[in-house]
Amino acid sequence: MRPVLVTPLLALSLVLGACGGGDGGSGTVANGGGSATPTPSPTPTPTSSACSLSERQAWALAALQEWYLFPDQLDSSVDPDAYTDLQSYIDALVAPARAQSKDRYFTYVTSIEEENAYYSSGETAGLGVRLGFDYSAGRLFVIEAYESGPAYPLGFDRGTEIVSIGTSPANLQTVSSLFASGGIDAVSAAMGGSAAGTTRTFQIRQLDSSLSTVSVTKRNFELAPLSPRYGYKVMTSNGRRYGYVNLRTFVDTAEPALREAFAEFRAQGVTEVVVDLRYNGGGLISVAETFSNLLNRGRSGAVMSYTRFRDSKSDYNETAYFSAENSAIAATRVAFIGTGSTASSSELVMNAQKPYLPNDVALIGDNTYGKPVGQIGLDYSACDDRLRVVALRTENAANEGDYYTGLASTYPATCRAVDNIGYQLGDAADPMVMAASGFLSGASCTAIGAAPGGIATQSVRSAATRRPLEAQDPNFAQRELPGLF
Template identity: 55%
Template sequence: MRRNWGAIVGLAAVLAGCGGGGGSGSAGPTASTPAATPAPTPTPTPTSVAGCSLRERQDWAAAQLREWYLFPETLPGALDPTPYRNVGDYVDALTATARGQRRDRYFTYVTSIREEEAYYTSGQSAGFGIRLSLDQTGQRLFITEAFENAPALNAGVDRGAEILAIGTTSANLRTVSAIVTAEGSTGLTNALGPDTAGTTRVLRISDAAGTRTVTLAKTDFALTPVSSRYGTKVISDGGRQVGYINLRTFIDPAEAPLRAAFAQFRAAGITNIIVDLRYNGGGLVSVAELVGDLMGANRSTSEVFSYTSFRAEKAAENDTKLFAPQPQSVAPTRVAFIGTGGTASASELVINAFIPYLHANAGLIGGNTYGKPVGQIALDKPACDDRLRVIAFATQNAARAGDYYDGLATKVEASCRASDDIGYPLGDPREASTRAALDFIAGRSCTRIGATATSAANRAASIDRTVPLGATEGPRELLMPERPTTPQREVPGLF
C-alpha cells in the first residue's frame, strides 16, 4: 500500500490522502501505501549533481529513516556507509534487524521518482507484458498471465503457455532447466534481459497450439489494471448471479473500470461478489479505499474502513478512514476473496477491512496471503531522482486487528483451499480457485487454508530474496528478480 502526502512547511507534512507512489519534493513525506516485495535498483544518478554523491545520498536516507521509520528501536546506533556500494544496500543494512523480525521484509527501499510515478499514474512500464511462475522443482517456467496491448499477447502468447528455452537468437537458445541448473532462478531473470524498451529475446513456447519459437521485443506499455478480456463478468452458477472482478494492481487508472464493474453489479441486483486478488501485490491506498466503498452500500459514514497508525512521535499523522458509499456501491451478502502468496499490501488491507462486518461471509479462497500490515510513505530527493520508501505506519481494521505478518489465513473466519489452475482463463468457472469461490458463495463445504499453507521456500523468497516470491498453494512460484522494479513489486511475476 502506498499513501499520498502533501508537504506544507519545512519538514512538516499532513496526510493528504491515499495513493501509492505519488508525492513530490524532499521537504517532507510524499504519498505512499504498504507494498510487498524486495527492493528495486535505483536509477543511476550522476554524482556530479550537487548533493548527489553516494555518501550524501546515503546520509540523507539514514536521516529519513531515523525520523520516520516505524521501528526506530531496530535501527543501529551508527553504521558506516563506506562499505556499501549503493544507497539500496545501505538501506538494507540499516533495516536488517526489523527484516530479521519479519516486520520489514525489504519493504523499505530506494527507487526512482520518475519511474514510480509513471507506473502509479498510468501503469507505464517496459517489458514483454507477461507474468511468470516456476513449478516447485524450479525446472519449468510458465506464463500465468499475459497483459493486453503488450508484446507477448500480441504474438499469441497467453496464460498456460510454457517457456521451454530462452536466447538472444534462435542459435543460442538455452533450455529453462539448463539455465536453472547452472545459475538458479536468478539465471532466468538474467536470461530474459533488462527491463528496457528494445530488449529482444527468442523464446521457445509450448501451448495448446503446439511448440514454436517466437521473437519478442520489450516495449513501453500501460498495464491495464482490470483486464478487458476477463476483468469483469457476471457468472451464472446454479441459478445464482455472481459478480466477478479481477484487479491486477491498485493504480489510478483502476478507478473507472472498478466503478463501471460495480455499477453493472448494482444494476443487476448482485450481492454475491468474487474479488480476485491472487497476483495483486498492492499499490495505492486510495484505490483500496475505493474498493471498500464500492462494497459498502450498507455501511454508514461513521463506520471504520481502516485505522492508520504511525510511531509515537508521529502520532499527529494517524488517520481513520471511514466508509464513503458511492453511487455505484453494492451491499454484499457474501464475498469470496481469491488470494495467494502474491496477494499483499493494499489487497490485504481490503480483505482485512471486511472481516469485522461480514465475518464468515467474507472468505479467503486459494492460499494464504503474503502478510504485510504496514505501509510506506515516500520521501524524495528530487535532484538525485531518489525516492525512499519508508515503512512508517501500520494499518488495522475496525476491530483494531492488523497483526497479520504471517498472512490472513488465520485471521479470516472462513477460507477454502484451492489451486491456481493455469489450464483455464482467469474467472472461468472451471478454473480451480474460481470454482472454489463459487462453491463458497453457494455454501458448499471446503478444506480450510492452514496456517502453514505458505511453504518454507516461498517464505524464504518473501524474506530473503533467495528464491522467487511464490504462491502459497499450487505447484508454482511467481518469478521475481533479485531487485524488482516498482511494477514488479506491485505486479509480482511481471516481465
C-alpha cells in the same frame, strides 16, 4: 489520503504496495486511510555533489531515523563506507526488523519518475507478462499476460510454457539447463533487462503441446488494472448469480474501471461477489478505499480502517471512514481469492471487510503474503530518488492488524484451492473460482491451514512449488507486480 504531497525537494506519498513475490522479494508501500497526509520538513537545496553515494546515504539514514516504524530495530551503527550502492546500505540499516519478518524488503529506494508513471497510468516497459517458476520441475510459465504488451499478440498467455531463452534463435538455452547451471538467478538474467528495445527469442509450448519460436522486443505499455477479457463479469453457479472482479493492481486508472464493474453488478441486482486478488501486490490506498466503498453501500460514516505511525509521529494517526459511491452495492457475501502474492492494499481491502461480514466473508486459495505495514515516499528530487520507508501500520474497525504471517489464520472462513494456470482467469472451471462460488452457495470445503492432501499430485500447471520469477534488478513496476517481465 492523497498519494503525493510535494515540498521543494521532498515528497511524501502513501501507498500500500507489493510483497515483491516470495520471501526474498522486495516490496513497496505505504498503508492506511483517512484524509490527512504528513508534511515532512524540506531538505536543503542540493549542491552539484548531492548525488554522490555518501550524500544519498546520509539522506536515507536521516529519513529512516525520523520516520521508520520500528526505530528500535534500525541499526544506525552500520558503516556506510562498507557499501557500494544505496539499496545495500538501506538493507543493512533495516536488517534487524527484517529478521523479525516486520520489513521483508519493504523499505527501498526507487525512481520518482518510474513510480509516478506507474501509478498515474500503469505504464512500464517489458514483455507484458507475469512469469511463475516451478522450482520442483524447473519449468517456467506465463501466469498472466497483459493485452497491451508486446508478447500477448505473439502467443504468450496464461499457461504458456517458456521452454528456451536466447538473444537470437541461434543461441537458445533451455530453462532447465539455465536453472541447473546457475539456479533461478540464471533464468532471471536470461530474460534480460526491462529497457524498451531489448529483444529476446523464446521457444514456447502452448496448452495443446504445440511448440513455436518467437522473438519479442520489449517496449513501453500500459497495464490495464482490469483485463478487457476477464476483468469483471456476472456469473451463475447452482442457480445463484454473483459478480466476479479481478483487480491486477491498485493504480489511478483502476478507479473508473472498478466503478464500471460495480455499476454492472448493481444494475443486475448482484450482492454476492468473488474478488480475485491472487496476484495483486498492492498499490494506492486511495484505490483500496474506493474498492472498499464499492462493496459497502449503506455504510457511509462507519470506520473502514485505522492508520498508526510510530509514537513520535502519532499526530499523523488517522481514521478512514466509508463514503458513498454511486456504483456501490451492499455486498451480502464476499469470497476473496488470494495467494502468497496477495499483499498490502489487497490485504487492506480484505481486512476491512471482516468486521462487517463476520460470517459471510472468506479467503479462497492460499494464505496471503502478510503485509500489515505501509510506507511513505520521501523524495530527493535532484537524484530522482524516492525512499519508500515503512512508517505506519493499519488495523480494521475491530482493531485487527499485525497479520505478518498472512490473513488465513485470522479469517473467519477459508477454503484451500490450487491456482491452475491451465484455466484462464475468470473461468468458471478454474479451481479457485469454483471454490469461491462454492463458498457463496454454502458448500463445504477444506480450510487453508489443513493438511495439503493431494496437492503434490497435481499437474505442473497447478504445482504448489510455483512462485513468481523475480527480476535481478527490479524496476518499480516489478516490485509492485512480482513476476512481471
